[in-house]
Amino acid sequence: MATPMHISRPSIFKPPETTHSHRNRYGPPTITLYKKKPLLVSFASISSEPSPSSELKKPEIELEFIGPKAGNDGSYPLDRARAVSGEKLLRNIMADNKIELYATYGKVMNCGGVGNCGTCIVEILDGNDLLNERTNAELRYLKKKPDSWRLACQTIVGNKENSGKVVVQRMPQWKK
The missing domain is CATH 3.10.20.30 (Beta-grasp domain)
Structure with a gap:
């Protein structure tokens, strides 16, 4: 059995020839690896603003x-x-x-x-x-x-x- 790929830099990711990707109408792109095993790829944004739960109360x-x-x-x-x-x-x-x-x-x-x-x-x-x-x-x-x-x-x-x-x-x- 093949080992799953680790994607470290999504912006330069080139899927191997055995995979194909398509855009789902209702969500993020889906990449299918190793025949019939869909992998949902999403990218998290990093914000410099603190989350409300970790934010200190302002005076x-x-x-x-x-x-x-x-x-x-x-x-x-x-x-x-x-x-x-x-x-x-x-x-x-x-x-x-x-x-x-x-x-x-x-x-x-x-x-x-x-x-x-x-x-x-x-x-x-x-x-x-x-x-x-x-x-x-x-x-x-x-x-x-x-x-x-x-x-x-x-x-x-x-x-x-x-x-x-x-x-x-x-x-x-x-x-x-």
Whole structure:
């Protein structure tokens, strides 16, 4: 009985004369060796990305968003969200979680997140150290505002290594 072949480099494999191959309509090519013994050949791809099961958990930032106006009972509405550290802007996190960012004028006249209008102002009540430094657009629009005020479209939440909690006051200009 003949010994089976070992295929080390599939790209240069030339089947011996006693074999034939054909493409199966519903799957990978089939190579028949030694009469009536089909051998299914498949090529595995090697990915540089780790599999989800072996991937380490990325650091997360927990966010709390306090509404601009108190309700009838005197408490402020509170929304919560989570984000992977260093991957998203505050504006995008709020949009993804359907958390209101803009006042009436800002809904119509915002710049779409490029830092040209100043309508996405928020106040960071806690966790300012978990955010990026103020950008040039923020320095321009917020030069007469408190240091805790930020533009949501310019604020990156986290730095890919830190984790913690950030408390955000939405529309701080509405506070009395």
